[in-house]
Amino acid sequence: MVITRISLLITLLFSLNVYSEETTSCLETAMSQRDMNQCVGIDYKKAEFEMHRVIKEIRRLYKGEVKFLTNLEKSQQNWETQLELDLDLKYPKADEPMYYGSVFPMCYSGYKTRLTLQRIAFLKEWLKGSTEGEVCSGSVMHEYYLKNGKG
Structure with missing residues (x-):
């Protein structure tokens, strides 16, 4: 009984957090800075x-x-420009490879990933849809229409 509950809990946690588990796994097994840089790039x-x-x-x-x-389309283009500006702000000497040390590729890619994940969370609002009573949903379709088609 306890083993079943533990197995269920592990399965649930794994299914809820697959992305971060894969990230952790790669970084945990990395043997060198180069390996860590590659993990974060992936x-x-x-x-x-x-x-x-x-x-x-x-x-x-x-x-x-x-x-x-x-x-x-315009929003995405502007976001991509903003991403580059934010990276330049965080790492203004990115064109000097050794300025930030050997961890720089890991840090740079990690920051870029974090900003990209924030963008994904923002965009997913249009996939999730609005719910009954959300009067300020703007262009976000009601979840009913997203699930059942417009109309």
């Missing part, structure tokens, strides 16, 4: 892929909403 690629997946899904769900999709 994490960024996963976050970037997820962001593109979310945007693609938003485009699919909101097809026909021309003004919204135009604004989504």
Whole structure:
């Protein structure tokens, strides 16, 4: 009985936190700074892929909403510019490879990943949908229409 509960809890925690478990696993097994740099670089690629997946899904769900999709494109372009500016602000001497030491690739990619994950969380609002009574939802469709199609 106790083992069953523990197994269920472990399964639940793993399923809720797969992304961070993969990140932790890679970093825990890294044997050198180079390995850690690579782990964090892989994490960024996963976050970037997820962001593109979310945007693609938003485009699919909101097809026909021309003004919204135009604004989504502008917003994403501006975010990408802001991302570069934020990275430049955090690491103004990024073009001097040894200025921040051997941990720099890990730190830079980690910061970029963190900002990308924040963007993903923001964009997922359009995938989640609004609920009854949310009067300021703007362009976010009601969750009913997202699940059952517009109409």
